[in-house]
Amino acid sequence: MRVLVTGGAGFIGSAVCRHLVAGGAERVVNVDKLTYAGNLASLRPVEGRATYAFHRVDICNEQALLDIMRRERVEAVMHLAAESHVDRSIEGPNVFAETNVVGTVRLLSATLSYWSELGSEARDRFRFHHVSTDEVFGDLPLDDGVFSEESAYAPSSPYAASKAAADHFARVWHQTYGLPVVLSNCSNNYGPYHFPEKLIPLVILNAIEDRPLPLYGTGANVRDWLHVEDHARALELVMRRGRPGESYNIGARAERSNLSVVTSICDLLDSRRSRKGGGSHRDLIAFVSDRPGHDRRYAIDPSKIERELGWRPSRPFEAGLSDTINWYLANRWWWEPLRRERYSGARLGGRYQSAS
Structure with a gap:
């Protein structure tokens, strides 16, 4: 297929681009505005490939998106472009509404115009895959419940609210206009090329x-951790085989408290390298004031995607976390410039630490 990926320079988007190119997609078209979280260095493995193209475009630019779709003759859109950091959404919600809601509507409008121009067979094959998050479902008790595709929306942050609104608009474009839309909602991702202000890379690098x-x-908050490469495989399956109008929850059944994740990172690093001056990396743990509206727990039931599409995660969390640490130790070229150029010491100390 010829696939347009929005937000393809981000963490999950770049994993999707690398996965699709490696898997032999006829054409992978990456559209990204290159905000602070976009990093073309994450696409180095596919740069120069004849099947890969990059366009620096804001998803709010409807005409530019339509022009690219026509020129590239795309057969599917995978929409991952989003402002995604909860702490930043609390400090400045307007940009989240603009990108995640207005941007999604304009992308949907451009896609509908393009899809309407296609022949009947091409329209039947076409898919718009809207990629979302489990945070739209809100908060779960620490000891009970999981999110299913039927869970009610109850977002707790401006970020989650903006993604919930985008989900609803995507469904409307299917119900009202007939655009063949599929949706997915994922749990917390981790793995290589993860932006340094998120919990796992922040703790590793600090x-x-x-x-x-x-x-x-x-540190009692609980998340279900999904390796980004397992997620990329799931997203391709949903894009290719998901039923229009349906949504698919993607999780790894790997719930861990934030404290458990952090201590695991410390122990793995202790086994690889000695800390300056001796002692354990656990000694560096510093509990800080909680953020407003911090959801206690997210947990996903992935039974539907397992049953209908045959997807299973391939990496147990402990092995995936170990591999992730090894990647950061071996790839300073990728993360050191981000730490040096984009963050002050105060922010590295925790202002933008986030579990989500």
């Missing part, structure tokens, strides 16, 4: 540099 490891509250 520990490497012997900085404090900030942890909100008591």
Whole structure:
């Protein structure tokens, strides 16, 4: 297929682009605005490939999107472009509404115009895959419940609210206009090329540099951790084989408290390298004031995608976390410029630490 990927320079988007190119897609078209979280270095493995193209375009630019779709003759759109950091959404919600809601509507409008121009067979094959998050479902008790595709929406942050609104618009474009839309909602991702302000890379890199490891509250908040490469495989399956109008929850059944994740990182690093001055990396853990509206727990039931599409995660969390640490230790070329150019010492200390 000829696939347009929005947000393809981001963490999950770049994994999708690398996965599709490696899998032999006829054409992978990456459209990204290149905000602070976009990094073309994450696409280095596919740069120069004849089947890969990059366009620096804002998804709010409807005409530019339509022009690219026509020129590239795309057969599917995978929409991953989004502002995605909860802490940033609390500090400045307007940009989240603009990108995640207005941008999604304009992309849907451009796609509908393009899809309407296609012949009947091409329209039948076409898919618009809207990629979302489990955060739209809100908060779960620490000891009960999981999110299913039928769970009610109850977002707790401006980020989650903006993604919930985008989900609803995507469904409307299917119900009202007939656009063949499929949706997916994923749990927390981790793995290589993860932006350094998110929990797992922040803790790994701060520990490497012997900085404090900030942890909100008591670290009791629980997330289901999904390796980004397993997620990329799932997203391709949903795009190719998902039923229009349906949504698919993607999770790894790998719930861990934030404290458990951080101590696991510390122990793995202790086994690989000695800390300056001795002692354990656990000694660097620093509990900080919790953020407003911090959801206690997210947990996904992935039974539907397992049953209908045959997807299963291939990496147990412990093995995936170990591999992720090894990647960061071996790839300073990727993360050191981001740490040096984009963040002050105060932010590295925890202002933008996030579990989500």
